[in-house]
Amino acid sequence: MSRKGAIPTVSAGPALGQRGVKSIDFCKQFNDRTKNMIPDTPIPTVITVKPDRTFNFETRPPVVSWFLKRAAGVQKGSATPGTLVVGKVTLKHVYEIGKFKKMQQNMVHLELESIVKSIIASAKSIGIEVIR
Numbered sequence: 001m002s003r004k005g006a007i008p009t010v011s012a013g014p015a016l017g018q019r020g021v022k023s024i025d026f027c028k029q030f031n032d033r034t035k036n037m038i039p040d041t042p043i044p045t046v047i048t049v050k051p052d053r054t055f056n057f058e059t060r061p062p063v064v065s066w067f068l069k070r071a072a073g074v075q076k077g078s079a080t081p082g083t084l085v086v087g088k089v090t091l092k093h094v095y096e097i098g099k100f101k102k103m104q105q106n107m108v109h110l111e112l113e114s115i116v117k118s119i120i121a122s123a124k125s126i127g128i129e130v131i132r
Contacts, residue, residue: 020053034059042066061104064122067097078127086127094119094130 013023026047034043044060069077072087098116101107107115120130 016047016049016055019049019055021049021055026055026057030057030059061100064097064101064119065126067100068093068119068123068126068128071097072128074128077125081125081127084127085129088129088131089123091130091132094123 012026016023016026030045037043042062044063045057046060047055047057049055065077068089069075069087071089071093074087076086078084078086094116095112097119098112101115101119102110102112123130
């Protein structure tokens with residue numbers, strides 16, 4: 001999903017419909033829950049449909065590559081990472097992304113240093129150079 005606003009798309013509409021959930025109901029709740037987020041922010045979403053056809057959903061923060069590309073001011077990563085650098089971010093950017101990711105439930109047990117090292121590796125894999 002994107003914070004541009006959920007609309008019943010080709011992928012979400014039929015998937016919800018097969019389970020007896022009206023996609024418009026999901027879209028209304030999703031849009032209401034994400035109304036304070038920045039438009040065009042990709043929001044990974046997990047939807048759980050119950051046997052009585054009610055549902056709940058959990059939104060998660062965007063992936064690291066989205067943060068890196070945004071910080072570097074690029075639309076796409078490199079087609080040839082390691083050879084072609086498409087953008088640069090500072091170590092401060094990486095640290096800030098790491099602090100944000102550390103707040104995620106599945107990352108609280110990790111040291112910030114480990115998270116930062118992982119983000120630096122992700123940057124390299126999409127052709128973004130980390131500078132001091």
